[in-house]
Amino acid sequence: MGGVHPPENKLTAGIPIQVLPVPTAVVIPVSQHIGVPATVIVNKGDKVKTGQKIAESKGFVSSNIHSSVSGKVNRIDSVIDTSGYKQTAIFIDVDGDEWVETIDRSDEIIVDIRLTSEEIVKRCLESGIVGLGGATFPSHVKLTVPSGKKCDILIINGVECEPYLTSDHRLMMERGEEILIGISILMKALNVNMARIGIENNKLDAIEHMTKLAGGFQGITVHALKVKYPQGAEKQLIKALINREVPSGRLPLDVNCVVHNVGTSFAVYEAVQKNKPLFERVVTITGKSLTNPGNYLVRTGTPISKLIEAAGGLPEDTGKIICGGPMMGKAISNPDVPVVKGTSGIVLLPRDESVRAEVNPCIRCAKCVSVCALNLEPYLLMTLSERGMFEKAEHERITDCMECGSCSYTCPAGRPLLDYIRLGKSTVIKIARERVVKQKVS
């Protein structure tokens, strides 16, 4: 199985989580998850409290959005979010920090799980819990096992294989017990008695810490994994931990397991035990030129620029601001975009590292083939996309590509493999959809 070893650059691995002060204004997008955007349920001028639901999930694959601050709704307007697209957002002017009364703000760790499994799923939906590893898939959907499917093991993702990012690492070091209770809650919801936490060998302290803590929990084991990108990808992690291969185009449930991230487990703990909706998360702010990189607990809707300020201000030589890790993250054009549920880190790259290498002819070295985690042939998919041969590209399984970027990373000729594969993949998906529509019509 392929994979690459990009320089780890985990500059902030040893820096404890700090709380970022609440900003004076936040911008909360209504779509911070995969699925249907939530519907706004507040109006301009409304007073809201911290933790109050301000947008409601619409449909099964959707999620609630909660206010991360207390204050007054300034307006409902569109904003360009971290994905680069415009979407509706709720602008709130902050006034104090008054939380919804039902949230348990004490430091006490509650171990006993009182809710039933149905109630847990409902609470996750109600609290707007989504996958915090980056994909932001609504967690209640993953906890609802459809009839005819079964789940016998829960996989917990503590891999954090992206270079630079350390938010999951720090969370495991500082909130390990809560994470483990969260995992127990997830196990109860899924009705499984076994959970495996996968952590890469570059986080030995976290492996040791979590192993020690897991001793006190029934059915949870910690597994050290070899460092390899993209091991944190769902299908790769399942393969590494329980040696099951999720079939092409299928989901983990098709091999009887479910994968959740450590950050999500922590959010589930807070939602179920503390009745606290998801409106803040740990974000790594890092970069070689930053004077004060770190890990911060940030309210959603906080402008990324505030986070950069806290880390010592935007360095002079910044050429790229990446939302997420350097392998799969998205470069943003404006540092004022808000932090959302899926923001695991902000990486600032100096100018010389933000420019791509010159593109040379393919020398057919086959390195892209050997690093592909899904054993596809990136060079071929690129050529097919370049020439518009989409039918052939579909046959070569272009839609299996998870866009991990290992091919572009490794290409000695600096070829933009993934750029073209993305183009081909989206075109193939479009063609396939049209085909389905046509079949239905005829």
Added chain:
Amino acid sequence: MSNLLNVSPSPHAHGEETTRKLMTGVIIALIPALLASIFYFGYAAIIVTATSVISCILIEYLIQKFVFKKPVTITDGSAIVTGLLLAFNLPSNIPVFIIVIGSFVAIAIAKMTFGGIGNNPFNPALVGRVFMLISFPVQMTSWPVPAGFATGYSDAVTGATPLAIVKEGLKNGEPISQLVSQIPPPSQMFLGNMGGSMGEIAAVVLLIGFAYLLFKKIITWHIPVSIIVSIAIFTTILWLINPEKNAGPMFHILAGGVLLGAIFMATDYVTSPMNPKAMIIYGCGIGILTIIIRVWGAYPEGVSFAILIMNAFVPLMNFYIKPKRFGEEVKNG
């Protein structure tokens, strides 16, 4: 302007590898063989290698500059590799004008007519070498006996290669047991103390180069190992059938161009398959064809032809032989 942020899509990181670094790695791996050829053939080896490398670079440069009229990419190092490999496939007493013609065929015809680096279906150095072999059969098969700096260039003392001795001897009805006395013992063959092309004789230095290429992850083991193993198996079978008519595997691997071909020529990125499964089939094809040519063909040596023939099958193999995709079969551990 300089304050604008770059927003190119992911990945935002790139590995250290470049085409030039890979080619430099191959050149470094060829240096032991170059030193060995100088050790055995003296200054003649320097003349032949320098002529070949310089003509390859110059011809590529001139074509890119005046025919393609595109940016000159001569610094990627691929022409140097072709020049070195071509030289290593020649006897050390070959006249300069023939080397220049061979370089021209290698670069101009086998590489640039297809569009330059990455586009040629056949290994350029081998096309050049085979062209020379067919066009100048006398000069291309008179092999100086290695004598270090005493070898001389145009006045070198020549003798037959072990492969030619065996081929000729078998044709005259002599059994292997008698021919053995005329060929160097395996230890001398391993060190390269025998007649043959400049760069192919010394197995030991070629294996050092192989180790370096593997260590630097420039090539994988698949092609060289499958060539050597298939030759070993095939020749062992023939040897078991009749040890008086067929030389053993040790002889076939150490004599001639098997190691140079397997390690440096067949692994040429551009002309070899793109996935491990196809690489192994390609390697076995080269191994089997080499022995078929050596045992039943007109030429005593068949590595060059075998590689070129298998080069022709590479597009077909890339088309039909696919890696096993992740999630192709439902598997429950």
